[in-house]
Amino acid sequence: MKNKLNILLLTSLLIAAAVIIWLYYQTTNNVGDIDFDSSIDNSEFVVCNEEYIVQYYSAGTYYEGGKKAIKKELRELITHLDFEKSGIITFRFIVNCKNQTGRFRIKMVNTDLKETSFNSSNIKQIQESIKNLKDWHAGKWNNQPLDTYYNLSFKIQDGKITDIF
Template identity: 45%
Template sequence: MKRKINIWLLVSFVIAALLTLWIYLKLNEHVGDISNDSAMDSAEFSPCSDYRILQYYQIGTYYQGGKKAIKTELLPKIKTDGLPKNGLLTVRFVVNCQGETGYFRTKMIDPDLKDVATPIEASKHFYGLISELKGWVPGQIEGKPADSYAQIAFKLEEGKITDIF
């Protein structure tokens, strides 16, 4: 009788532990993770793996020529129509293992650090400009190219972009 109870308790414990681990892995999202949103994201873009997407600084993702090259390519093309006069617009996105970009998300704050709604058309304009940048070099994990997040911030002053970083 005692043996049956011990076996039952052991099996119950193993099942509970496995269930807890499974729930943890399913629900464990990291701050800032971007999930695919079919209403927003292009069907043409997809990450190369199902593995968690890492941050650019964890695996060394960069743009050829650095931020200076990004500024040179983007500044002449940027239109700030529909955006507030002052603030900071951050576009966060994924660079996949082939150097393609997608899963764009926008956040804007005003000079008082309060969230500002970004008009959809303005967001799409910035997404289009960033997707035209073809110099992304994906980071690597154990010598293999990997997906990672990247971001570009635009500083607006008096209705004009004064800095890109």
């Protein structure tokens, strides 16, 4: 009887430890987190709290004038870039608590939503244009500015950018 009780207690302890480890992992690692990568990220771009970067819609991060203003500022880029195929290019990046952007990550898919690639010089031009947007407003929580993730997607159709969302 004593052995069965010991086995039950040991099993309970192991299950509790596994649950605690799993919960810790779930609360500290999120899908889509952008960790600093010295090979591609600018070391001068600094976030205020590496442990707490939230989604833009949770904190109210926005660009002055909204997507309409972004489209207006990127109009020249939109009209002169030519692409060889159609698809969607999504830029995910951080707007830090100082209203600066950095840590860009890019996902490209074709019209069937399968991963693809586009001309790298076009991608660099779009990224530089996004970096040059200066009217970002960091989200806030309890009146304190936060670091937030943000996404901008570019729809490519018939070789041209047809939408930014």
